[in-house]
Amino acid sequence: MMRRDVRRSRLMVLVVAAVWLPARMAWGGSPVRYAPDVVGEGRIFLVALDVAPEVPQIAVTVPDSLVLFDRTPLPTASRTRKYYFRARKPTQRAEIVFGLPSGKVVVPVTIWSFEDLRSFRKLKGVLLPRRWPLGERLPELKQKQTFPTGAETKQPKRKDRSGWLAYSDDDIWAMQPDSTIPRWHWTNIVHGCPVHGRAIYRKRSYYPWEMDATFPWRWKIRCPVGGEEYPSNDFAHGDMTSGPFPDDGIGGGCLYKGN
Known part of the structure; x- marks a missing residue:
């Protein structure tokens, strides 16, 4: 069931890309640094608050349409506290309530x-869904698999050396990160490895990892110099924050000397 939901979520990536665009980003009187207005069913999303480092753990209340699965661990030296949610089911208004020392802060989110x-x-002036041609329905151009025909897989010309034929399509599909994470193919391109810095580029300048x-x-x-692995968190199991070099896929992870 989970794999089917993940597949549906990924197939909708072009459709929901614009859903993340209209978001609240307030750096003035509000402690909310980032929060989306609308998210899609099954999507992972982030709410970031501006909170003094000395403030203890903040109580968070969510309705049954959402689940809070991770947050910035304490103690922390940063004023930005990140809270990670997954949208469970559609609703017009899901209220996330943060119990700050100064009072409650309510962040409403619509789940489509x-x-x-x-x-x-x-x-907000953006035409949805974000797929081309915009504003037009997609014709069903392909009704069945055209290549390979099926005979090739039954009688391969050479032995499968990689072992991929032993895994199901769902297993291979599940190797991809969730499409809700705005990932980038480079990892800390300017400063390099969190431990060895730019030394990783000495043998191979283009993506040496x-x-x-x-x-x-x-x-x-894995670092080509020391062999250590990154990120330190277990992203595959919903851990976005643990260890000395976490990376949530949203940015600012695996830093070298704070950069």
Whole structure:
């Protein structure tokens, strides 16, 4: 069931890309640094608050349409506290309540269903869904698999050396990170490895990181100098924050001397 939901979520990536665009970003009197207005069903999203480092753990209340699955661990030296949620089911208004020392802060979020995501509309001047041609329905151009025909897989010309034929389509599909994470193919491109810095570029200047391609995929990369793995958090199991070099896929992770 989970794999089917993940697949549906990823297939909608072009449709829901604009849903993240209209968001609250307040740096004045509000402690809310970032919060989305609308998210899609099953999506991961972030709410960031401006909170003094000495403030203890903040109580967070969510309705049953949301689940809070991780947050910035304490103690922390940063004023930015991140809270990670997943939208469980559609609702017009889901209120996230943060119990700050100065009083309660309510962050409302609308959760769209998959049908909502496919509906043509304008949201703050942006035409949705974000797929081309904009504002037009997609014709069903392909009704069945055309290549390979199926005979090739039954009688392969050469032996499968990689072992991928032993895994199901769902297993291979699940190796991809959730499409809700705005990931980038470079990792700290300017400063390099969190421990060894730019020394990782001495042997290979273009993406020198090593990857373990064994199954199951753990979403880790390995430093070519020291062999240590990054990020320190277990992203595959919903851990976005643990260890000395966490990376939530949203930015600012795996830093070298704070950069």
